[in-house]
Structure formats: C-alpha cells, structure tokens
Amino acid sequence: MMLRKTPLLVAISLALAGAAEADDFSDLYSSPLPRPETAAPADKHAVTYLLRGLVTAYPEQTVLNTEDGRVLILEISKEQTAQFDNCTVEIWGKAEASDDVDTLQVYSIQEYTPDPGAPEPPPHKSKYRPAEFLGENNGALEVGNLRWLEPAAVSHDFSWVRAAIRPELIKNIYFVTKVQPPGIAGHSLLFYEFNDGGFAAADGRRSKGFFLSVEAYTREGEGYTFLAGFRKTYNIIWLLTNFEDYAMYGAAFAKDWLNFYPVLTDQAGRERMVRDTVEQASVNREGEWYHSTRNNCTNNLVMMINHGLSPDRRVEMWAIPNLIYNLYATTPPLVPVYLGLKGVLGPKAFTIDNENYRQYIPLPAPELPPAGPAGI
Template identity: 40%
Template sequence: MNINASFFAKIISIILFAAPAHAQQPGFSALEGMTAADLSIAVPADQLPESKKFGVTYRLNGVLTVDGEKILFNTADGRVFTLDMSLRKARGFDGQTVNVRAKAIAADDMGTLNVDEIELYDPAAHDIQLPPRQDKRRVARLVADGKSGMEVENVRWLYDAEPAEDKFDWATAKIRPELVKKVYFIKKPFPPEWLAAHSLFVFTFEDGGLTDANGSQASGLALTIEAFLREGEVYDLKTGLKDRFGIVWLLTTWEDYAARTALIDKARLIPYEVKFSRAQTAEMLREALRLSSVNRDGEFYHTVTNNCTNNLLILMNRVLPEKQRIRMWTIPYLVYNVRATMPVVVPGYLQGKGLLGPELGTIDTSNYKLPLD
C-alpha cells in the first residue's frame, strides 16, 4: 500500500487519538487486523502533537541558581543546564532543590531546557524507587576517544551460536572509524506493515574495525534508539506520546541484532545503503558513539519527536552540508515533519533527496548469518 506523508499523518492521528477500541491495546500487535478501511474517522493532521520549538522532554531534580541574567540548573550526577524560564519566577527558587519538567531542542542539543513546570523538590513525590531496567538494554559508555580508535563499554555482543531470549552478552568494543566501510538504514517492519516499523543504523567494517577486548571481531555495529523499558513495561505508540518511557541509544553487533530479530522476534530486516562518502560515514560513526554515551537520565522517548527514526536523521544532519540537511519540522518549530520521523515513510523521503539507495532485499532466518556487505 502506497501512502504519502499527509495521508500517513492523518492515519497516525486517527490511531493515536480516535482509534476504535480494538486498536487501543499495548504494542503494535493490537493493530494487526487493521486496514485502511478501518480508519473511517477523519482527524485532521494538525491534531498531531505539536512540540513548539523544543522536542525532547525531561523530568529532573536539581539545584537552581540565578547568576545575573542566567538561570543554571545542576543535577546530582554533575550535569549543568541553562533554564529558559521567567527570571522573576526563577529568583523565587534561587539556591533551592527543585523538580522540573522541561524540554530540550533535540537529542543532540540539550544545553538549554525550556521549563514547563517547576516546584520545590519533595522526596516523597520526586524520588520514587522504580523497577530496574530490562536486561536487554544498557547505556553505552565511551571510555577512550583517540588516534588509535574509540573504546565503548556496554556493547551487546553475541558469543553463542544462537542467542537466548533471556541471556545477553556485553563487551567493551574497540572501534576504528577509519576502517568503517558503509552505513545502512535498516527497517524492521511490524504488523500492520504499511503503518508500523522500527529503524536503526548499521555500520560495517573492514577486518579489525570492530573487536572486543579479546580480539573477537564483528562485521557490523548497530545503533538502535529505543524506549528504555523497565521490568513490567511494554512499549506502545499511544503511551509513547506521554512522559512514560526513558530512552536509550543502544549499541549491538550486527550479528547479535540480526540473530535476535530472525530467531527470537520472528521478524525481518530491510536494508538500504546510506549514500555517504567514506569520510562522512566515519564522521557519523564518531558522532553516533559520542551521542550514545550521553547521560540521558530523565529524558523521555516520544513517538513523534524523540524516537528511533528522527534521531537517525538528526545524526545524518550533523555530517551533511547545510544545503543538504533534512528539515525536521514541516512548519518550523510548530509541526514536526512526519517524513522525518516515521519509519515507513522515511526511506522514500531520503531516496527522493538522494541520500538512500534502493531496498536491498530481506534479511530473515534464511540469511541472517551473512554480513551486510
């Protein structure tokens, strides 16, 4: 089924805000039986969530300090933000520990937080003990960034012949950007496939480009940006519009990701080559590793403005010349560009801009062990 961005935006708004009862269940599986004929309620595309200038939501505790005309916010883990709020209001909290709900411009531009809500810190309300994160995801940590390469902790690896659903291997990887070959945009469809998918990047390497501490090699490195789920949580599109799920920029080997997709998720992957020069690919790899290691505690995943796909395009923009950069907002800072955020629309959009090659077949149980190139 072919759909353009305008029609797709209407569909998303219908499903998220006016869907029939059978669609309002957790996860993509609730939408499996739906077809275009089910979407009989017309909801204007302009009812999609609008994020104004700031697209990434945070909820944080910290100390507010007024320094002249500047408002600073220090968290217990050492982060320092500038707050965008009324100076008069800020003076009422000067020197005190507060809880704020605020928004950053994007996942790579978090120095300033625009404050939506602020109140004095209350341990009973703002220091709630939450369940632990699910074992399958960890935050990467960049421990070395030099001429000999980059070292990153918490890269999910695969040491067994086949992955176990509840067992995960983790490694410290040495990555040599000068040995990167290509980068692929990968689409992972979910039912209904004309509507739903996940997306990720995979960087491929020459021999020695991606190794663990013992010298074991992997052919590719996947960057998959996901909701950072806790025990008992299940992701779904509608809940993803709320301040519910954390976010993680997860790094795994291609071997691990492909095997888990084919054998455990019973899904398939569709690759497209990103039409970057080798120098651009190496630079985007460096940017990906650095941004994967950013402390994102308190940051929320969002179905539209901070998700698996739009952050990949933000990464691309960091290495593209200004005239080629992807527009992230249809109306600047008012309406987010659906073609830059929804996985089923993005490949065609990027192909039209000359940034993505054709679909390169399907990766499934028959060929998941093969390298991408």
C-alpha cells in the same frame, strides 16, 4: 515526484510513527488512530525532560545542577530565577533536539523535597544498558555497555562488552527498517559496517559492525504501546549492539526481516557519523522522555544522518517550522521513500530474514581436533 500528504497517509503515519522496540507490536496495529494535532508541538522544542536539582543564578545565566553531576542552562523568567535561586527544584523543560540537550526551556518549576517513603520504580529491562564512552586510545573509540551476541547463539543469550571502534575503517552506513507481520515497518535502526579490524570487543572478538537502536526505555513488567508514547510514559535509551545481536534478535529469534538502505555520504561524513553516534549514545539521558513522533526510534536516526551530510543536503525535521513535525522524517515505512527521493538514501541493498540470515551471519568453522602422534 512529490509526496502528497493525504489524510489517509497522515493517519497511517501517525499509527506507525516511531514504534520503539516492543515485546509485542500487536498494540501498534490494533490501537485507534490519534488525532493529527496530537503530533503538533507548540514550538520548536521537541524533547521533554523531567529533572531535579539545585538552581543557581549567575549574572549571565541560570543553571541546574543535577544530583548525577550534570549542569544544564535554563531558559527561565527573571521572576522564577529570583524565586528559586539556590533552591532544590523539580522542573519540566524542553530541549530543541536530542543532540542539543545542554539548554532547557523551563515550562514548570516547583521546589522539591525528597520523599523517603516513595516506592522505587522497577528496574529497567535487562536487555538495556546505556552506552559508555571510555575514551580514545590510539585513534580507537573505546565504548562500554555494548550488547554482544555470538553467531552460534541459539537464543538471545547476550553479554555486555567493552569494544573498540575505529572511525577511519567505516565502510558503509545503512538505514534499516525492521518489519514485522503483517509486513509494516515498525522500528528503525542504523547499521555501521566496518572494514576488517574496525570494530572489535576488548577480548579480540570481531564483528562486521554495530547497530544503533533508539528505544523506549521500558522497565520490568512494562510493555510498549504507541499511544502511551505520547503521554510521557517511557524514558529513552540509545542502545548499541553488535551486528550479530540485533540481526539474529530480529531475523532468527523473532522472525522479522530487516531492510538495509545505504546512506549516501562521503567517507568524511561516515567517519563523523561514527564519532557523533558514539558521543550521542553515551549522553546521560536520565529524565529524557520518549515521544512517539518527536523523540523516537526514527527521527533520531534521521538527525544522526544529518550529521554526516553537508548543510544543503540535510533533512528538515519540521514540516512547518516550530509547528508541525515532519512525519516523513519520523515514520519508519516512509523514511526510505522520502530520503530516497532527496538523494540521502540509496535503493534497498539487501534484506536479512529468517530464511537467509546465515548468509550474513555464518556459523564459525568447527575447531579441528589436535593432531595425534606421527603415524597414528
């Protein structure tokens, strides 16, 4: 069976591709369709950055030292290197992929002088925090800024916790589509399910696993629209939450439904995905821009799935190398079909919705009152 790229399918793909977690998806379904060439980059570099820092030229390479301590290799002309060596600059650059951001191809550079009168942008929404990798302790990966919700919550009253993740206890990994009315998948996630003891908060609370959700890093007062995602409007965040948080956020409070498709790889591949996901979720992505088709909620998950596959099974991210991005690897409703045909995803294992979520997230057993004196 072949997936034929009809004009209608391309149009639907572009209309739905990579919708980040939004407060309201009505814009997604009502927006006019962008032209197909909107999604066609000029080269193989898919991830855009805007950064400021000090340029330093060495005999073997030129680097940018950012204010927050990152050191990135710049692909830049000799003339620009000579002009901006030892200068504080603002650059626009591109990385090949979001798991390979140590080298940037520079396409715009100018000297930068801070403006003390420039207004501060609004803070990011409180439901977002970048994960922090805190180190490894006796085989457990310790992660900070993981969003956590208790199963008895009656609203999305989450907290931020430190958690321990044991890769060797990973049980299954699922590609998840989040479906909203009128029934089209507009967001994707990965869910990592663990055997008992594989995932727990630092205070001992346990959960069956965690979600990875790659989203537009919106600010207070800012909404998400699909078309704005093409125009360098939003930065990007890789968010980690416990199972209860995102499952209840979607199915209990927002009345969406979540479809779970198992990733078909071996135990070594699953463990590698766990480690690499923690690493990538903890990368400093300040200055990285969300893009509705090339750096979105879905293609980054397919990229992470590739980390768990042998080279001969990996999904091609470019339909035409260096020219057209593979829409079947970046569009939520198409990925399960496409990766299913390639033997990367299995059939849908289960669905969590507003009617059945308590089957998967049972309420904790009530605490029994202390026993009274004997004979009473």
